[in-house]
């Protein structure tokens with residue numbers, strides 16, 4: 001058993017309370033590689049932001065749980081080495097799909113876990129979330145739950161359509177499950193294709209796809225019923241057009257990729273939404289830089305030659321999100 005406290009990590013309790021009260025959101029960046037982790041920590045330190053480093057079940061299998069534990073400890077020490085006296089870093093399991101997986105993460109240094117029972121029947125979702133909460137709270141680990149289904153792929157959970165969270169269920173669900181935060185469905189979805197062209201309109205000037213707005217009415221109704229309770233938004237990448245264009249200009253093929261407009265995320269960050277999940281934008285930033293590098297310097301084959309610009313490009317994106325969208329800068 002390794003407690004996250006031995007690694008220098010924190011849980012989300014205090015961080016979320018401050019974010020809800022302060023009208024900003026904590027960035028939750030998914031990572032799989034050393035370069036992503038380095039870029040996340042550099043960005044968080046430079047902007048003085050708390051940060052959640054999160055891994056999916058697939059990411060944990062890819063990187064290896066033992067390595068991840070030491071990477072998280074390394075992240076804390078690296079932040080200190082970069083000059084941050086009191087780093088506020090969470091290691092979070094994203095979309096945990098069983099009690100056993102959540103327990104294994106808690107036993108191996110995670111300070112926060114998500115149990116995603118959104119595809120289960122309501123009572124089953126409460127039952128397993130509560131089981132996770134009981135184990136997690138005994139170890140001072142915080143738990144995110146999910147109610148409502150996002151369209152797209154949620155790790156092993158896939159759905160063709162989204163089912164918005166029903167505001168009338170949130171009080172009963174959070175009270176009976178005991179969760180510390182709640183992921184809701186208001187129109188976001190995972191990946192780089194959040195809306196089909198048929199769901200969008202076209203900007204007559206640029207020809208680019210304009211997605212439909214998020215269901216802010218549902219978010220506000222949930223806030224009214226659960227005042228001050230931490231709300232989480234998944235699927236919140238914006239799929240920057242310049243990165244998509246770079247990828248497509250250098251041999252990639254991402255036609256009609258579309259994300260959530262930043263103005264809407266900015267607005268959500270000011271509400272009870274206190275955690276915003278971003279994975280695809282990091283993947284795009286990395287891929288764009290690597291594709292460009294390969295195209296322009298075909299003779300390069302040392303991974304450092306192309307991973308360095310990839311890391312820089314991700315760091316730039318993380319800083320932009322923190323400062324220009326979520327507003328979590330200058331909070332340490």
Ligand code: G3H
Nearest residue numbers: 056058059154155190279
């Ligand atoms: O919610 C999904 C995240 O983007 C993680 O994706 O399961 O491919 O690691 P992944």
Ligand code: 13P
Nearest residue numbers: 191234235236237279280
């Ligand atoms: P994106 O695919 O929009 O980056 O969402 C990531 C996410 O929600 C991880 O849980």
Ligand code: ZN
Nearest residue numbers: 190234235277
């Ligand atoms: Zn997600």
